[in-house]
Amino acid sequence: MNYASFRLGAQVIYGVVQGESLHRLDTLPGLPPTLKALLPRLAEGFRPDLSAAPVLPLAGLTYLPPVPDPGKVLCVATNFHEAGKEAPAYPLVFTRFAESLTGHDQPLRKPAASERFDYEGEVALIIGKPGHRIPRERAQSHIAGYALFNDGSVRDWQKHSTQFTPGKNFWESGAFGPWMVSRDSVPDLSALVLRTRVNGVVKQQVALSTMIFDPAWLIAYMSSFTPLAPGDVIVTGTPSGFGATRKPPEFLAPGDLVEVEVPGLGLLRNRVVQDGAEPR
Structure with a gap:
């Protein structure tokens, strides 16, 4: 459902x-x-x-985002095997705040503070069963369902330091939805394929089976350092092909349409708008 x-x-x-x-x-x-x-x-x-x-x-x-008020949004940086690139031993983890997210078919806000606004198509795990120090073999039972995610990133602010927080948390710069597909409706997440399109052109495409750190591993790892609660979200990482990796780089502009799609999970669609610089 x-x-x-x-x-x-x-x-x-x-x-x-x-x-x-x-x-x-x-x-x-x-x-x-x-x-x-x-x-x-x-x-x-x-x-x-x-x-x-x-x-x-x-x-x-x-x-709205399926869970409009998540307690924690824990995100993983690039998380797919690539030819010629050594896989890390541990994921790079950062957080997003609820205010940085918007829902399906809602404006995706390009900040006035930057011209380096980027897209990242991803899959999110929505936690339903609480747990702390969850064993990997029991991790699946803690998932209520899956959703799509666009980890909109303000690259220059992301690179201000080694900490990603500023570049990942501009107001309504990321998208989450359109809905949560219940776990029992997804027999095998690894059999699915993720695609991200900008203005109808495929920019990212990857088999979810090529994740470096799979959902069960991520739940076990995240719950090792923080208790997970219903409504918490784990965002599983993006493949290559986002704008900053392209030659020349391709960043989002007002009017661009970004679509993240996984057949079986749905299609998350947002049009980019220019956010203002005035105080709110």
Whole structure:
């Protein structure tokens, strides 16, 4: 099932997306008011009965990140084997804040502070079952589902020091969605292929089977130094082909359309807009 969060007027709602409709779950008796609160049950294999769920057309709803308020977003830098390049012993890990993310079909903000705004197509793991020091062989059971992610990166700010935080956290510079696909709907994540397109042209393409650090390894590693909670997100890294690696480099400009797609997980689409420089 595809679970998504939306804004409807002043409300944040969630439900199951089927075709062009949302089967709304937040109003059903016995179900919590947010998708984040439902994640522990989903990780245990719960599937809601949609027969009594109010049905809304997607038109008129505003996509939010599947989990609009993650406690932690832990990201991995490049995480795919490349010919002639030695794989690292450990991943480079950095964090993003919730305010740096936007939903599907929402503007992706190019900061006024930089002309080096880049894209990175990735897959995100959404944690449903809490745990600390999780053994690798039990890691899959802690996943509620999977989503797509565009780790929008402001490269010059990223390189101000050895710490990535500034370049990865400009307001609404990254995207997350369009929904969370429940774990039981994805028999084998490694069998899927990730593609990132800019203005319809494929810029990144990789088999997820070529990850250096697979999801179970990442969960075991991350949970070694921090407890994982429902709603936490682990972003599994990007392949080569992003703008800074191209010759000459290709950075995003206002009007560009970025699409991250994995058949079986969906398509995350955002158009780049110029963000202002005035105080907010």
